[in-house]
Amino acid sequence: MSFSGSSTDIKESVYIVDEENGLASSRVSTIIGKNSELSDEEKEHLRQYYRKCDLRITLFFCVGYMLDFMVRTSISGAKIVGMIDALKLKPSDFNVALSLFFIGHMLFQIPSNIILKSTRPTLWIMTLLFAMGVCCMSTAAVKGEISLYACRIVLGIVEAGYPAGxxxxxxxxFPRVEVGKRIGYFYSFAAVSNVIEGPLNAGLSKIVDSKIAPWQWVFLILGALPCLWAIVGLFIVSDYPQEAGFLTLEEKRAISKVFKQQGNKSDKKEFNWKQARLAFCDWRIWICCVIGLAAHMVFHAGALFGPVLLKSLGFSSEMSDGLNAIPNVFGFIALASSGFVVNRIGSTGLTQAIYEAVATIGFIVAVVAPHKGSQIAGLFIFIIATAPGMALAAAWVSSNQAGTTKPVIASGLISAGASFGGFITSFIYRDQDAPRYILGHSVCIGLCVLVVILSLLLTWLLSRENRHRDETFFDLSKLSEQEVADLCDRHPSFRYRI
Structure with a gap:
């Protein structure tokens, strides 16, 4: 029997007898996320496990992503403080340098995740983090557009594996019911990077040094930080829960039980090519990739070009960097609270659609507003409203996967899609379009509308699939244990998060 689907909530199918009608039917036991088979003592151990892992694992990768994003956008800060004039670059040279990063970033997402799955994950991640810092610092030594292009290509390649990894x-x-909020925290630190980087660039612009220019200091300082953080990571991050020295035996047993109920083994290291093929053929993942691509494009409009857009309205370089921090503070709040909003609304897709609808209003105001003040208001609105988009898309696709390998490919695909979105954004905001940037804003308006439509469509399709599985009996008795495991989210007891 064939199954359709694409998510991560595997439970055991059990027979329940309807005592009134004497009929046997197949129903789903609600195990995952509710810990219904855990004792009170095990639940307490699980709470301690989450607390410890948040302080080590979640916090480490969140800070790492903040540094990753600061390195990625360092070129925009360097542009504001004099890099263009120092290297005698044309406006098109800057856009090409931006885009070359995303080419390497897009192409090496999945290969990097395959390497991560086939080797020691911690060692691979720390290597990438250290290498991106070295590449960023090397950019301070470039003499022209060719060497700048080379540094950006290499930076994109080494940085590709960090977000997906x-x-x-x-x-x-973390089990499926818990991982979504952690992914939200993870992406929220991109907004934190913009809050920190703006004032930092403004301060560096005042440095007077005949040997090292302010734009070079941007690359040197922002590049040194991930190198130091990678060294810290070697001492505080373990590959898998069962190998973590900071966890007690009881905590390891509790999380192992939850993962077993979920159908995952958090310490299973083999790469399963059958599950990989399922990921590549899963149309639901591809819809999420398009959503992620579009959401990341509109987010990068503010992340990459926020200071540039403000400067085009007549502000100084220092004032542009300072003002750019304001909407990013509120963007961080919007992103960090997006998990709460999802829980209140009860749907990731609907939440995604609401945020992008608000962003659409911001872009429209930025285009049609007659006064500078209202244009700034529009810019602030879309920077804030686009902040949660990529996090919601990534959390949605990750929480709707099962198996040991399929989630790895899914995260690589959506990260690659986001990189392609950043590549396109590099070319739609052109200097000749200042100060209204009608081309860039118009493209972003269309993308926001696309995200709204696809989010609502996917929500309806996933709800329909869940209802179909609720109403249909599936016989898995003829399948082996491995064949059942390889069903991943196509397992008939799996329910998608809408």
């Missing part, structure tokens, strides 16, 4: 770590350490 981090999602894999979170998926390996």
């Amino acid at each position: 981090s999602l894999y770590f979170l998926y390996s350490w």
